[in-house]
Amino acid sequence: MRRKADASRGAFFGFVRKEFRHILRDRRTLVVLFGMPVLMMGLFGYAIRNELENVRIGVAGATGDEVARRIIQRMDASSLFEVVEEVTGSDGIEDGFRHGRFNAAVIFEPGFAGALQRPGPAHVQVITDASNPNTASTVQAYVEAVLRGSGMEPALFQMRYNPELKSAYLFVPGVMAVILMLVSALMTSITITREREMGSMEVLLVSPLHPTQIIIGKVVPYLALSMINVATILLLAAFAFEVPIRGSLTLLVGEAFLFTLCALSLGILISSRSSSLQTSTMIALAGLLMPTVLLSGFIFPIASMPAPLQMLSHVVPAKWFLIIVRSIMIRGVGLELIWRETIIIAGMTLLFIGVSVRSFKLRLE
Amino acid sequence: MNSVLVLLRKEMRQIFRNRTMLPIIFVMPIVQLLVLAFAATFEVRETPMTLVGEAFGPDARQLVAEMQASGYFDVVNRTTSMHEAERDMQAGRSRVILRFPADYERGGRLQVVIDAQDGATAGVVQAYIGRTLGARRTAPAPVEIRPVHWYNPNLEYELYMVPGILVVLVTMIGTFLSAINLVREKEIGTIEQLNVTPIRKWELILGKLLPFWIIALFELAFGLGLAWIVFRIPMEGSLPLIFGLAAIYLLSMLGLGLWISAITETQQQAMFISWFILVIFILMSGLFTPIESMPVWARWLTNLNPMAHFIEIMRRVLLKGAGPEAVFKQALMLWLFATAILTLATRKYRKVAG
Numbered sequence: 172m173r174r175k176a177d178a179s180r181g182a183f184f185g186f187v188r189k190e191f192r193h194i195l196r197d198r199r200t201l202v203v204l205f206g207m208p209v210l211m212m213g214l215f216g217y218a219i220r221n222e223l224e225n226v227r228i229g230v231a232g233a234t235g236d237e238v239a240r241r242i243i244q245r246m247d248a249s250s251l252f253e254v255v256e257e258v259t260g261s262d263g264i265e266d267g268f269r270h271g272r273f274n275a276a277v278i279f280e281p282g283f284a285g286a287l288q289r290p291g292p293a294h295v296q297v298i299t300d301a302s303n304p305n306t307a308s309t310v311q312a313y314v315e316a317v318l319r320g321s322g323m324e325p326a327l328f329q330m331r332y333n334p335e336l337k338s339a340y341l342f343v344p345g346v347m348a349v350i351l352m353l354v355s356a357l358m359t360s361i362t363i364t365r366e367r368e369m370g371s372m373e374v375l376l377v378s379p380l381h382p383t384q385i386i387i388g389k390v391v392p393y394l395a396l397s398m399i400n401v402a403t404i405l406l407l408a409a410f411a412f413e414v415p416i417r418g419s420l421t422l423l424v425g426e427a428f429l430f431t432l433c434a435l436s437l438g439i440l441i442s443s444r445s446s447s448l449q450t451s452t453m454i455a456l457a458g459l460l461m462p463t464v465l466l467s468g469f470i471f472p473i474a475s476m477p478a479p480l481q482m483l484s485h486v487v488p489a490k491w492f493l494i495i496v497r498s499i500m501i502r503g504v505g506l507e508l509i510w511r512e513t514i515i516i517a518g519m520t521l522l523f524i525g526v527s528v529r530s531f532k533l534r535l536e
Numbered sequence: 537m538n539s540v541l542v543l544l545r546k547e548m549r550q551i552f553r554n555r556t557m558l559p560i561i562f563v564m565p566i567v568q569l570l571v572l573a574f575a576a577t578f579e580v581r582e583t584p585m586t587l588v589g590e591a592f593g594p595d596a597r598q599l600v601a602e603m604q605a606s607g608y609f610d611v612v613n614r615t616t617s618m619h620e621a622e623r624d625m626q627a628g629r630s631r632v633i634l635r636f637p638a639d640y641e642r643g644g645r646l647q648v649v650i651d652a653q654d655g656a657t658a659g660v661v662q663a664y665i666g667r668t669l670g671a672r673r674t675a676p677a678p679v680e681i682r683p684v685h686w687y688n689p690n691l692e693y694e695l696y697m698v699p700g701i702l703v704v705l706v707t708m709i710g711t712f713l714s715a716i717n718l719v720r721e722k723e724i725g726t727i728e729q730l731n732v733t734p735i736r737k738w739e740l741i742l743g744k745l746l747p748f749w750i751i752a753l754f755e756l757a758f759g760l761g762l763a764w765i766v767f768r769i770p771m772e773g774s775l776p777l778i779f780g781l782a783a784i785y786l787l788s789m790l791g792l793g794l795w796i797s798a799i800t801e802t803q804q805q806a807m808f809i810s811w812f813i814l815v816i817f818i819l820m821s822g823l824f825t826p827i828e829s830m831p832v833w834a835r836w837l838t839n840l841n842p843m844a845h846f847i848e849i850m851r852r853v854l855l856k857g858a859g860p861e862a863v864f865k866q867a868l869m870l871w872l873f874a875t876a877i878l879t880l881a882t883r884k885y886r887k888v889a890g
Contacts, residue, residue, distance in 0.1 A: 296681075298683075298685075299683070302687040311683045333652040340652075453712060464824075465575045471578065475580060477574050504627070
């Protein structure tokens with residue numbers, strides 16, 4: 172009895188070793204697997220910002236006015252604006268918007284300086300290219316602030332957790348969620364479906380290994396690779412982008428481990444339900460990429476979405492993981508404030524595994 | 537040319553025979569468009585807010601009422617203890633703390649703590665609170681500002697996002713399908729049979745490309761129709777212009793898929809590499825985050841991204857009614873990209889057994 176168990180354990184480790192070798196042999200996939208997190212972190216750290224900068228402004232009307240010139244200079248000096256050209260007439264503005272030469276136009280009424288001397292307000296018109304509503308509303312708010320002058324700050328503002336308003340604080344947890352979700356779910360679904368499509372699954376099933384062992388053996392290497400990715404992301408975050416890890420590192424890694432398990436079991440579920448490699452990869456990629464990016468709170472705040480979508484976001488595992496990672500890294504909280512989210516991810520994992528065990532086809536038709 | 541048509545018919549038959557793939561190709565992008573377009577909003581709405589103070593005088597009450605009426609904020613808790621408010625914020629239950637000093641009614645300064653993990657949202661919240669307070673505390677400004685929002689007077693996010701999301705969804709399906717197509721024939725071994733047919737290299741590439749090109753164009757048309765009906769996307773510009781440019785754009789992206797297909801050995805590799813490239817394209821396309829905010833080198837790099845050009849074309853033509861002269865540069869870049877990638881794909885494909 173003992174010897175049989177030993178033999179089967181040996182076979183299991185042999186199988187895991189074989190799987191590792193399969194993965195390490197495929198250089199191209201490896202490059203993508205390890206290059207992806209580095210590249211995404213690089214892009215989000217150095218290239219991509221969600222705050223507005225360099226909004227291009229066109230000015231029109233009484234721009235020769237002394238006061239108007241001062242206002243224009245003040246706008247140009249701020250990092251938000253760049254006054255790019257002087258326009259004439261609404262045709263000029265329309266043309267500039269259509270060619271994308273500037274995003275907003277500020278028009279001073281004729282005799283602007285004179286109007287300021289007289290009682291009653293002087294008029295300035297702000298026309299925005301509102302095809303991008305984000306730019307439009309921000310530009311309007313800031314132009315108003317500049318025109319009102321920099322009086323006393325009306326309140327004492329304190330930006331908690333991220334005083335420099337760096338986007339990296341928002342993006343690092345998101346990159347981690349997207350990478351873990353897609354790499355793990357995609358890789359497992361590919362590797363399992365592939366054995367089936369190639370016919371080699373039959374060979375594995377008649378081996379002394381239990382089907383559960385086969386699945387675990389397929390998943391273990393990807394779990395290891397994912398944890399390497401987690402380490403890469405955290406190292407880059409801490410040293411290249413100076414995003415703090417305020418909470419417990421052990422807890423963070425543990426949660427990442429749990430989330431990876433969840434993604435892996437989702438991958439198993441996809442492969443157990445789909446008939447061909449094509450189908451399962453398309454579901455994993457095309458079906459998971461956009462929802463993971465859009466419905467998790469990665470870029471767009473969930474609180475701003477319509478109620479039905481907020482409900483829908485509850486079933487996106489990445490959403491809960493993002494809450495956890497942000498809480499631990501940025502707000503430095505412990506398990507006592509995130510146990511609910513942890514249980515949800517654990518529950519989803521069990522659900523995925525349960526459903527795939529039920530629908531896994533042991534015999535091939 | 538005849539052999540191209542034969543190949544086209546074979547590919548089409550293969551696609552429509554596969555019952556499990558059909559919903560993924562045709563239904564999934566549409567469902568995602570309908571759902572995800574509502575998710576992509578930077579609008580700040582109902583930010584949970586905690587009020588801290590001993591007593592709220594008439595001035596404070598009026599300010600709070602005004603802020604709540606704006607729809608930007610939602611008061612979740614009132615307390616006298618700053619400690620409790622901080623706890624709320626740490627637990628993620630509240631994102632803004634307004635602390636009214638005891639002398640607020642006599643001109644004392646309000647203390648505002650904003651959870652700034654999301655820097656952009658925090659900035660918007662700060663600007664809004666500053667404006668509301670400024671308007672209440674200072675004399676009416678000598679300058680009156682008249683804001684006008686062109687092309688999208690109600691500042692609806694869907695108008696901006698739908699064309700871009702549609703481009704991404706159509707591109708994803710097209711590129712993935714073309715990327716795993718040739719390599720699948722390699723994996724199964726049927727590529728040998730294709731190799732021994734008298735078909736020429738460019739004919740094969742064309743025959744492999746056309747079916748996905750037709751499907752993607754059809755999907756784009758269908759998606760635009762939905763965008764028009766459901767999201768009321770204005771069709772300001774000319775539709776022939778959009779489809780003409782879409783045809784070139786899709787040639788370049790499907791060509792990219794075929795090139796990936798030609799340089800890889802397994803479907804797994806092909807999927808992974810095309811996913812890698814697509815994610816970079818999407819992130820650098822200006823779809824979710826403004827290109828203007830990028831540093832100069834990154835802004836320059838977006839010139840090499842066909843997706844960025846086509847999303848820009850869609851937005852300019854559909855929303856602003858731009859004519860051919862306004863999107864000429866983008867069109868030229870797409871054309872160059874398509875030519876380059878198709879030449880590369882044709883060259884890379886060898887009609888010999890590996």
